Amino acid sequence: MDFGAYEIDPAFHDEMFGSDGAPREHSRSLHEALGKLSNAELGEIQERVSRSFLNEGITFTVYSDEAADERIIPIDCIPRILPAAEWKQLEAGLTQRVLALNHFLADVYSDAHAIADGVIPDDLVYGCPQYRREMRGVTPPHGTWVAVCGTDVVRTTDGFMVLEDNLRVPSGVSYMIANRRAVKAGLRRLYRQCRVREVEHYGRLLRETLRELAPAGCGEPTLALLTPGVANSAFYEHMFLANEIGGELVEGRDLVVRNRVVHMRTTEGLRRVDVIYRRMDDDFLDPLVFRSDSLLGVPGLMEAYRHGSVVIANAPGTGVADDKSVYPYVPDLIRYYLSEDPILANVPTRICRRPDEMEYTLANLDRLVVKRVGESGGYGMLVGPHATPAERDAYAREVRANPADFISQPVLALSRAPCFVDGRPEPRHVDLRPFVLRGRRTRLVPGAFCRVALRRGSLVVNSSQGGGGKDVWVLED
Amino acid sequence: MLLARNAEGLYWMGRYAERTSHLCRLLGGQMETLVDRPIREINFGWRRIYGALRRQPPGPAIGFGGFDDDFTLADSFALADDLTFERSNPDSVWNCFGAARENARQMRHCITGEMWSCLNPAYLRLRLQRLRIADIWKVEPEGFYARVSRDVDTFMGVAERTMYRDDRWRFLQIGRCTERVQLTISLLLAHVEEIMTAEETSDHDWMSLLRLCHALDAYTHRYGVAIRMDRAFDLLVVDPRLPRSLCCASDGAARELAALAPGPGPAGGAARLMARITEAVRSGWPPEGPALKDRRDRLRQIETRCRGFHDVLTAAHIRYDADEAAP
Numbered sequence: 001m002d003f004g005a006y007e008i009d010p011a012f013h014d015e016m017f018g019s020d021g022a023p024r025e026h027s028r029s030l031h032e033a034l035g036k037l038s039n040a041e042l043g044e045i046q047e048r049v050s051r052s053f054l055n056e057g058i059t060f061t062v063y064s065d066e067a068a069d070e071r072i073i074p075i076d077c078i079p080r081i082l083p084a085a086e087w088k089q090l091e092a093g094l095t096q097r098v099l100a101l102n103h104f105l106a107d108v109y110s111d112a113h114a115i116a117d118g119v120i121p122d123d124l125v126y127g128c129p130q131y132r133r134e135m136r137g138v139t140p141p142h143g144t145w146v147a148v149c150g151t152d153v154v155r156t157t158d159g160f161m162v163l164e165d166n167l168r169v170p171s172g173v174s175y176m177i178a179n180r181r182a183v184k185a186g187l188r189r190l191y192r193q194c195r196v197r198e199v200e201h202y203g204r205l206l207r208e209t210l211r212e213l214a215p216a217g218c219g220e221p222t223l224a225l226l227t228p229g230v231a232n233s234a235f236y237e238h239m240f241l242a243n244e245i246g247g248e249l250v251e252g253r254d255l256v257v258r259n260r261v262v263h264m265r266t267t268e269g270l271r272r273v274d275v276i277y278r279r280m281d282d283d284f285l286d287p288l289v290f291r292s293d294s295l296l297g298v299p300g301l302m303e304a305y306r307h308g309s310v311v312i313a314n315a316p317g318t319g320v321a322d323d324k325s326v327y328p329y330v331p332d333l334i335r336y337y338l339s340e341d342p343i344l345a346n347v348p349t350r351i352c353r354r355p356d357e358m359e360y361t362l363a364n365l366d367r368l369v370v371k372r373v374g375e376s377g378g379y380g381m382l383v384g385p386h387a388t389p390a391e392r393d394a395y396a397r398e399v400r401a402n403p404a405d406f407i408s409q410p411v412l413a414l415s416r417a418p419c420f421v422d423g424r425p426e427p428r429h430v431d432l433r434p435f436v437l438r439g440r441r442t443r444l445v446p447g448a449f450c451r452v453a454l455r456r457g458s459l460v461v462n463s464s465q466g467g468g469g470k471d472v473w474v475l476e477d
Numbered sequence: 478m479l480l481a482r483n484a485e486g487l488y489w490m491g492r493y494a495e496r497t498s499h500l501c502r503l504l505g506g507q508m509e510t511l512v513d514r515p516i517r518e519i520n521f522g523w524r525r526i527y528g529a530l531r532r533q534p535p536g537p538a539i540g541f542g543g544f545d546d547d548f549t550l551a552d553s554f555a556l557a558d559d560l561t562f563e564r565s566n567p568d569s570v571w572n573c574f575g576a577a578r579e580n581a582r583q584m585r586h587c588i589t590g591e592m593w594s595c596l597n598p599a600y601l602r603l604r605l606q607r608l609r610i611a612d613i614w615k616v617e618p619e620g621f622y623a624r625v626s627r628d629v630d631t632f633m634g635v636a637e638r639t640m641y642r643d644d645r646w647r648f649l650q651i652g653r654c655t656e657r658v659q660l661t662i663s664l665l666l667a668h669v670e671e672i673m674t675a676e677e678t679s680d681h682d683w684m685s686l687l688r689l690c691h692a693l694d695a696y697t698h699r700y701g702v703a704i705r706m707d708r709a710f711d712l713l714v715v716d717p718r719l720p721r722s723l724c725c726a727s728d729g730a731a732r733e734l735a736a737l738a739p740g741p742g743p744a745g746g747a748a749r750l751m752a753r754i755t756e757a758v759r760s761g762w763p764p765e766g767p768a769l770k771d772r773r774d775r776l777r778q779i780e781t782r783c784r785g786f787h788d789v790l791t792a793a794h795i796r797y798d799a800d801e802a803a804p
Contacts, residue, residue: 055594055598056597057582057585057593057597230582230583239585240586249586250480253482254480254482256799256803258804259803263803264480265481265482265797265799265802266479266481267480267481267484267737267738267794268478268739268740268741269740269797270741270799270803270804272804
């Protein structure tokens, strides 16, 4: 493959090339191997990777597109490489962050020392729609509120930054593994040569994590993954993970609560469930406690949970810690709970509930990204430089009307990585979502789901909005 | 241990796979008659197919009474479309194959990777080609039905080779065998009704029935080339060596039901009912009277017994009362 026309822009960190245009040390083998392949040969590999996803049915659902309810996420066959030292930094930073966020959740649902000590405002926590009063006084096993965390990390010319924590139902880990299987098969000789660390044991680590969280005295726990059902965009992942953890894939209608114990309906009768890895939002978990119109949940589940006969992971109420309005305080929370400086930086963020920061935001709307605090998946945000004056004006009116619903951040110069587009290598912006597991201790697999903004120049990496994926090769030390 | 909803999904996957394969055999066989058989036989074939499926032909203008080649072929085109690609027909090939695949997609964690890797690409080929009846009509339409039928049969063959023989396998087999019992009875009844009301019949009508049931070779091997109604019936109903005989299919279902772990619902109800159906097939055949009517009446009796089977099965293992099953 010829990189001759590949564009290096010093405004962006390129994952494969230095600013002088030479391949970075850790990417030399990959660069050399790709150089020996013709564009047509790489095109064949790309085609095989895509076909394997199609045949395997590794799909996601886009709700707005009725005609294509099952879509394949576009996977780029050129892996992104992370050298061992960079992974070590990420691993340490993510471990630190998840630990601090677990402390924060334990705190805000009990004595709220951080609020009393002025680290974070009380109205921001208690006014957050994701704060669940029903969880006050609950102590999950090992203080683990967040058992599975998918943190979005980006790299700019200043280094790695955390863009967002996903502490409710983070998805994408199945793509990490599927990408690896497909790309490994396509680039098998190179893969062996590069000494890449494995990621396929994620399921085993997740199983160990969930087993550690099981209620005391239940022996070998029965695990179940609770899915909203086949219409959910991440249904493939739910099925994949249920298999990986050796648990049952259950919907709400499969579960019944009797005598404050959760059971699943089997062909031989009811069978007790000890740990539920839930992949649905709090709102739908239990119609007796949260949304009464939920048909997806299990009546009585929260009572059984509070009684201690079943564990729900992640715990209900974790959303308060990944809310966009809490995000700017995470570095302070790390310092407060762990007495350490954050290893990974936050993106500089302004909270529009503060009048001066709202004014700054409105005055610089053409240079900022503005996000709604309750939204995710890239929805409801304004990318100022790409918006028309009319769009910015309309958005400004919304910010003025409900300032507490918005935060703003500078437009990040997301790093770029070569992608095989239209038969040739082209730079595209990428981010990284590693997954952190926390049971009695913290576990990570050395890898991540790398999201790619496949549209030229686009910074939006979400799969629901034209994003794709890439395999991430973490190299051995 | 098997989740009740998964058992139901596997059961329906088996049923839809069997139905798809059956439909393709019926339509493939009918396509062959269009090449060189007289109009009477073509009309006979369509009436038998629609009778077996208990479906009315689409639209008032289309029927089975074509009187010349042009009319018959035009009607056949519309009828084949109705049974192959018609989205509003729940029993079209398109919908049955789609339902089998959708059940497999939802139950993917309950089947083997090899099964999924076999079924999904076959389904996607069909879907991505966006075929219409006109596309398959141009050249050898029977080839299309043979391909789909082969895909489904391969899927079931892979299941046979790769699935662990636990309750997942059993529910899949129960669905498949139950469907085969019902489809075979319906086809035999529709055939008898047509024979009894037709002004004229021929050996070809019986030969085509045997061919639709993969039984023509077995028949000629056992009985020679002369077609006799009683022999054809005996073969299709009670011969345990014919994989698609009624007796073989009900035996298969009864065997898997007997091996199931007991359900919390009415104890053993489904297994008992299927055993009674098997017994009715075996001991009640041939019926005392020699006439076609006697055979029809006996088949109707068996069919009546089959009707309640699904409800009994689901009450025992799937939709039981949770309060009664609570520990």
